[in-house]
Amino acid sequence: MHNSILYSEPLIRKDFTFPVSKDLTFNRNTQPNKTRISMQKGGSDSDGREFKSAEEMWREQVGEDQSKKTEWYREGVGYWEGVEASTDGVLGGFGHVSDADVRDSEAFLNGLLSELLPNAANSQRHLVALDCGSGIGRVTKNLLIRYFNEVDLLEPVSHFLETARESLAPENQMVSDMHKATNFFCVPLQEFTPEAGRYDIIWVQWCIGHLTDDDFVSFFTRAKVGLKPGGLFVLKENIARNGFVLDKEDRSITRSDLYFKELFRQCGLHLYKIKDQKGWPQELFAVKIYALTTELPKKVHRTRSKVQANRPAIIK
Incomplete structure (x- = not known):
């Protein structure tokens, strides 16, 4: 996937970009057993080692020493710098899931645009999106550029970004002249601050x-400034069953749904809508798509989600 589960669009956790993004990640049997979630709860790493809490894991991985954090990010980008700039590469060998990914993302995006930006359908609003962890531009090319007049790409892995620039050149596009990839930022997420008030949607996938x-928390707090009034974030990510799973190879962490929701709270973001990715290979982590707003959704949306929350859930 475009932002892999890794960084650059990691599907298998190798499609995102954070340094690049990883898209999906293997659902290894290293996920903690019946561990409660949240940052105070336990998790494990890709070698099967267990941690009592996320705090313990982060203390070991980055501590309070800036050099350790720098090394964490350097190794993450370094992993993706060794990956081929192709759909199969950024998706960790699972390029065949790209169609299912785009299909579910498009359905989700259509709902958001009709509910939150209804005037967009009549071309009454110039729509601009930011593709974070854009990798080779897979998500932009197959989805975002068809709905947004301008798309900016953010990717720290230079050979991925150059592939995206070539793929998205006007002569290689099937979309109207009113839709284009505008800016290509070769910057990691943790160092990026968007232009104020530029984006209708900031799309963050697998990175x-x-x-x-x-x-x-720092990224989303800064990135809020980049949203237009009524704009929102879309986060699409791999989901751990419980707690978290640390991937030592590409320096990334797969968080549980509860872990994410606690971080959203710390960011001051509100959950507008959530959707499970369908048609996903069982050997991969489950994937969820979150739509997040900077203001509390209107009462009608809160009521709707409350009703849905009371419906019987399917136990997998």
Whole structure:
């Protein structure tokens, strides 16, 4: 996937970009057993080692020493710098899931645009998106550029970004002249601050796992400034069953749904809508798409989600 589960669009956790993004990640049997979630709860790493809490894991991985954090990010980008700039590369060998990923993302995006930006359908609003962890531009090319007049790409892995620039050149596009890839930022998420008030949607897929908790909160806090009034974030990520799973190879963490929701709270973001990715290979982590707003959703949306929350859930 475009932002892999890793950084650059990691599907298998190798499609995101954080340094690049990883898209999905293997659902290894290293996930903690019946561990409660949240940052105070336990998790494990890709070698099967267990941690009592996320705090313990982060203390070991980055501590309070800036050099250790720098090394964490350097190794993450370094991993993706060794990956081929192709759909199969950024998706960790699972390029065949790209169609299912785009299909579910498009359905989710259509709902958001009709509910939150209804005037967009009549071309009454110039729509601009930011693709974070854009990798080779897979998500931009197959989805975002068809709905947004301008798309900016943010990717720290230079050969991925150059592939995206070539792929998205006007002569290689099938979309109207009114839709284009505008800016290509070769910058990691943790160092990026968007232009104020530029974006209707900031799309973050398969790359946020490369950020530490502190940098996760810091990124979204800074990025809020980049949203237009009524704009929102879309986060699409791999989900751990419980707690978290640390991937030592690409320096990324797969968080549980509860872990994410606690971080959203710390960022001052509100959950507008959530959707499970369908048609996903069982050997991969489950994937969720979150729509997040900077203001509390209107009462009608809060009521709707409350009703849904009371419906019987399918136990997998």
